[in-house]
């Protein structure tokens with residue numbers, strides 16, 4: 145088990161280009177299996193979740209090549225529609241392989257992706273959506289089996305704007321006969337990136353970014369395509385939280401400020417100076433963070449749940465008291481116990497936590513219990529007195545392309561010890 149070793153007290157200064165978006169790359173890699181041409185993805189983040197997805201595509205028979213952040217796929221060589229057990233368990237989000245595999249092969253089988261660190265993570269909305277398109281969905285011995293060679297377009301209303309369910313249905317609907325309309329669809333920017341990719345491979349999808357999505361079905365031939373993954377708004381927000389907590393002045397390049405409204409608004413409330421460009425942003429912080437009174441997570445464009453833990457670390461050293469409410473996942477406060485080891489003053493009950501900021505946290509040995517918890521503990525280590533070790537950094541590597549390298553580039557005293 146690897147660890148970060150962080151000596152706190154050093155501000156962050158400099159310029160950094162942000163990685164491609166994990167939560168756009170994963171569904172786009174899944175969608176690629178629908179094509180029989182050659183798919184080239186650029187700005188594809190070099191992270192463990194992408195590694196796992198590439199391994200899944202390889203085990204399905206697709207040709208896979210990677211050179212830094214460029215991935216070349218030959219999905220035409222794929223011949224299997226049964227997902228490898230181990231990988232589909234390890235990578236929860238492999239569930240949205242069901243739609244594209246169904247679209248390509250008329251059949252898809254994957255291991256039931258049980259809960260994970262942050263919650264139960266049901267997939268009922270995915271399965272109901274695929275069934276509405278005419279797929280036969282069954283579950284046996286922990287596996288989900290979807291069959292249907294004659295999918296037909298449908299009007300599908302999602303009880304909840306699930307990101308993954310929206311993506312799964314979009315991909316399956318592309319090859320259905322007739323048109324599909326999804327209402328109460330997720331509005332996350334990653335949905336728009338998937339829409340743009342699907343249209344680049346010959347589909348006809350529109351409405352992404354709104355709650356109503358339209359998919360023209362019946363795609364036949366899917367050509368080759370070259371597509372650039374959008375910037376990672378959560379990786380960008382994580383670095384910005386680091387500057388807000390540790391102080392300094394940093395410019396982030398190749399980001400999309402329009403995707404980060406909720407987080408940027410909370411950084412301004414904490415007293416950060418933000419200078420926004422179209423695809424770059426400079427943040428400056430030269431005092432203790434001011435109080436952020438309330439953070440409530442919501443589906444996009446509300447405050448992102450994937451930024452909750454990182455802001456929690458910021459609030460732990462802010463001047464006042466913050467109330468943080470996690471509305472999406474039932475177990476996404478696992479960073480509380482670890483931050484408390486560093487001296488954070490937290491009261492938490494169910495999905496609400498109250499954190500009273502302290503002037504300085506103290507370095508401690510802490511443990512990354514999930515991806516964003518690990519990012520939060522790393523931020524806390526940057527502004528703690530003394531040395532902090534963050535164990536289990538393999539979880540951090542799932543979503544960040546070298547979080548330690550990024551922070552070291554900006555002047556943080558952080559090293560990695562591989563376990």
Ligand code: EPZ
Pocket residue numbers: 166167168170237263264265266267268269270271304305306307308309330449450472473474515516543
């Ligand atoms: C995506 O997960 C992201 N992952 C998550 O990012 C992110 O936190 C989440 O969207 C919300 O923004 C990827 O895109 C790979 P959901 P997903 O379906 O699709 C309930 C990270 O840290 N739900 O929108 O699984 C579910 O229980 C990860 O990068 C159902 O009830 O999220 C949850 O309460 C973590 N039934 C809520 O919806 C379903 O069938 C949000 O889930 C599906 C979901």
